[in-house]
Amino acid sequence: MCARLSRKGTCGEMPVARLLWQVAGQMLGSPACGCWIATPPLRFLGTSPRQIPADANFHSALFSETDQPRVLITGGLGQLGVGLANLLRKRFGKDNVILSDIRKPPDHIFHSGPFIYSDILDYKNLREIVVNNRITWLFHYSALLSAVGEANVSLARAVNITGLHNILDVAAEHNLRLFVPSTIGAFGPTSPRNPTPDLCVQRPRTIYGVSKVHAELMGEYYHHRYGLDFRCLRYPGIISADSQPGGGTTDYAVQIFHNALKNGKFECNLKPSTRLPMMYIDDCLRATLEVMEALPESLSMRTYNINAMSFTPEDLAQEVLKHVPEFQITYNVDSVRQAIADSWPMNFDDSNARKDWGWKHDFDLPELVTTMLNFHGSDTRVAQAN
């Protein structure tokens, strides 16, 4: 990867001095005087472009010529991507939102709107997709989460760090608006934990956390250096009814609802007193759309905490008991997940998001529990009826 310097306006220096400045600038890889600005890093295009299949840009034909964003979601088959696609399709039109992943989509997702194969480690494939589909907004959801990341550090490093570099470059080259989610996991044991502000010590102890701090910093760097429209929210643990979590530390708070209604029992892998920030998926996805639609001048920062509620497994079980009186919770602590949770924030300070772009959550613990149990309850009733 090489940074290319481009000329903006004319310099007043003599030709030799100007040449020297130019050479120095190129050697240092930074502007040699105020009249040079850096353009996005351009990747080597290759001499034998891969044969593009005849139908590779079939999505473009579906787009109407409006000023709606044309959206790509990477890692879209995980816990959050399908919900995001549904929300964005309602807003921008079905065919303007392309879901992508390296996994095979189930039939109902494949038939619900455009889906495309995309491996974020394949830069050329990413560029083809962006160009052929005239993408303008990119939501980068591919990642290995905290627990699976610790189980496979080299893959997590590749996907979360090398993959992120590909995303940043393709976004900068094609002038995309880029959303990258960060996490409560971007903080560590030396961060203030209750509450954790936007700006404080960030020394996470997981490869997931390290890669997310890297993403925050690289995104902000590309914003300042190349003008990339990078936007980032630090999500709490996200709780969803109709999608499964992908191997994180907060997964218990999704699984508990399913088990409570299935057999009235749940074995929790975190200690009863482990307090973590959590959020219902609808709030998370709405926040994501809101920050992407915010006027640039309203964003005093490019990476924001967002918060909704904070609870322990004990608190959650008490709330579930109000609806399922026979519910029983037991504890069988997973030492890896417990160590991770103990190093994370207990509560998030999201006052900057609230002040700058009007963030406000809708779901607190009681509404979350009612919504989740209603969803799984109707699911269970349908299953029993069949």
Ligand SMILES: NC(=O)c1ccc[n+]([C@@H]2O[C@H](COP(=O)([O-])OP(=O)(O)OC[C@H]3O[C@@H](n4cnc5c(N)ncnc54)[C@H](O)[C@@H]3O)[C@@H](O)[C@H]2O)c1
């Ligand atoms: N779910 C949460 O509680 C939570 C909280 C904070 C932040 N986040 C962030 O939000 C994003 C989405 O989270 P999620 O819960 O949906 O994750 P997930 O683990 O459920 O899904 C991630 C997806 O990435 C895909 N992927 C893996 N390697 C890939 C590759 N090489 N190329 C393309 N795709 C690849 C996987 O197939 C998977 O479908 C992630 O960046 C995550 O860090 C999630």
Ligand SMILES: C[C@@H](O)[C@H](N)C(=O)O
């Ligand atoms: C918190 C979040 O990033 C994810 N759910 C995890 O536990 O890894």
